[in-house]
Amino acid sequence: MNITHEEIKKLAKLSRLIVHDDELDQVCEHLTSVLTYAARVQEIARDIAEPIAIFDPRLRPDKAHTGEGMQLIAQKILQQAPQQQERLFVVPKIL
C-alpha cells in the first residue's frame, strides 16, 4: 500500500492540520509503514454470530444544573479563553 501526497493533503484538511510540502515524503513514509502493518487485520477478520460490541447506554436525566456553583465553574472556564467577550468565546471571522 502506498499513501500519496494528494491523500495526505486531503487527510490533513479533514484533520484541521497543515502538512508542509517539505514534510510530505516523511509523513507518507510513516503513514504507509503503520497502515501496511495495520492492514493485516484483514487476514482474520470475519463476521461472527455474536455482536461486536455490547451497547449499554447508561443515561442520566436530562436536567440542567444551575445555581451559584455552576456559575463559578462557568466563570473559571470563560476566564481561560484566549479571547472572550461577556459570556462568549471570540474567534476570527468564519467567512
Place this chain on the structure above:
Amino acid sequence: MNDYAFFSISQLQELLSQKKVTAEELVQYFLDRFGTHDKKINSAIELFDAQSILAASPKTGSLYGMPGILKDNIAQQGRPLTCGSKILNGFVSPYDATATQRLKSEGAPLIGRANMDEFAMGTSNEYSAYGPCMNPWDTTRVAGGSSGGPVAAVAAGFVPWALGSETGGSVRTPACWCGVVGLKPTYGLISRYGLVAYGSSLDQLGIATRTVADNARILSIIAGHDALDSTTIEPFDVKTDYTRTLDGKLPDNFTLGVIENMLYAEGVDPEVQERILAAIDEYKKLGAKIKLISIPEIDYGAAVYFIVSRAESASNLARFDGVRYGYRAPSCTDLQDMYEQTRTQGFGKEVRARILVGNYVLSVGHAAHFYHNACKVRRLMALAIDEAFKGVDLMLTPVTSAPAFKLGAFAQDPLAMDLTDYFTCFASLTHIPALSVPCGFVKNNQLPTAFQLVGPECSEALLYKVAHAYERVTPWHTMYPSL
C-alpha cells in the same frame, strides 16, 4: 534526616504513627529528593510548593503524609494541566479528577505533575513537549512511556506511589523498564472522569509502586463506581480492600497459563526470556501448575490497537482547536486558518501523525478495511481469551521484548517503536487487568525487566495475590538505582 527514599507506604505510615517524622517533614524530604536528582531524569513537569501541597488535602487518612505524583493528564483543581503538550499552555484545571478527589480525601499530598509523552501517545516518553524522561537505572536510556514521569519518580525514590494512565501499555512498559510494579486495571474499575481522553474504549488510570502491597493499597482507594463516568463498573460501589489476599501463598490448585506465542515470539531478547523462564520456575516451586497455551488471535493485537487507538484519538483530540482554552495561533486570517495553525503549531509530530492515521482508518473507502475489521478482530481476541481462561486462572507473558533502549534509538523507525506495545495492548483491547512484575536484570545486571500477569475481568485481587507470592521469594523489590 534518615533515608526514607525507598520506604514502602506502610513503613512510612509506621514512622508517622510513631511520630518519628511529621507529614510536613516527609513532603519536604521528597521535594528535596526531586530537587537534588531530577535534573538528570526529568520525571516532573512541575513540583508544587510544600504549603499548597499540604493545604490541598485534609490532615487525616491512610495516605496522610505520603506524597505521590500524578501524570499530567489527570486533573488537579487549580493546577495547570498540559498533557505534555504545548497546545494546553496556560490551561488550569477547574476541577479534580475523581481519582484525585479520592486520594485527597485519604489525605494524600499530591506533590506535582509528572512528565509524559504528549497526550499519552508514545512508548518511551521521548515525545513530551517538556523533554524526555530518562531511566533512573541508566540515564542515557529512556524511562518508557507514555507514563515515564510518574513511573521513573517511583523507581528513583522521589515518591512511594504514582498514578499514570494506560491505553496500550503506558504504565506497564515504563514499569518493566524501571523495575517497579505497574497495574493496568479492568476497564471500568477506576473512573476516567478527569483523565484527558486518548482512546476512550481503552483508557484507564494505572498505578506505579515499588511493591505489590503498595499498589493494592492505592487501588483500594481509587477504584469503584463513579456516577460521573458511565463506563465504570456498577456493582463496585462498595469499598474493596485489595490488600486482604496478600499472604505470600498461591491459591490452592492454581494454574498459570504461559502464552507461548508471546514468550517465544520472534525478537524477544534471550536474556529477557531467561528471566521470565526463571520466574515461571519460581511459580512451579510455589506450587503452581504451569500450562503452555497458544492464542494466535492476540498476534494481531498491535494491528488492531494501531487502528482503534488512532481512530479514537483523532476524534478525542478534535476538541483542541484554540477556541475555548490553551494555545491559539496568532495572526490567523479566519476560523479555518486558526484551527489549522493552532493544531499544527500546538501538537507535536507524533500526535499529528496519529491523528492523520486515525482519520484515514475512519474515512470513506477505508473504514470497512481498517476500522470495521479491527473491531471484528478485537471481538475475536476477546472470545479467544475468554476461552483460554476456562483452563487457567491467570496468564503470563513478557511485557516488552527487550530492556529500555538508548535515547533516540528509534528516531528513524517509528513503526518499530510503536511495536513496543505488542505484548501489552491485547489486555487493553479486551478490557482485562494486567500487572507488570519485576523479575530481575539483564545486560550485565544493569537493566530491569519484568513479566506480565493477566487475569479475567475484575481479578485484581488474584493478580496481586499471585504477584505478591513471587515477590516474597525474590529480591527485586529491594534493589534500587543509585542516582
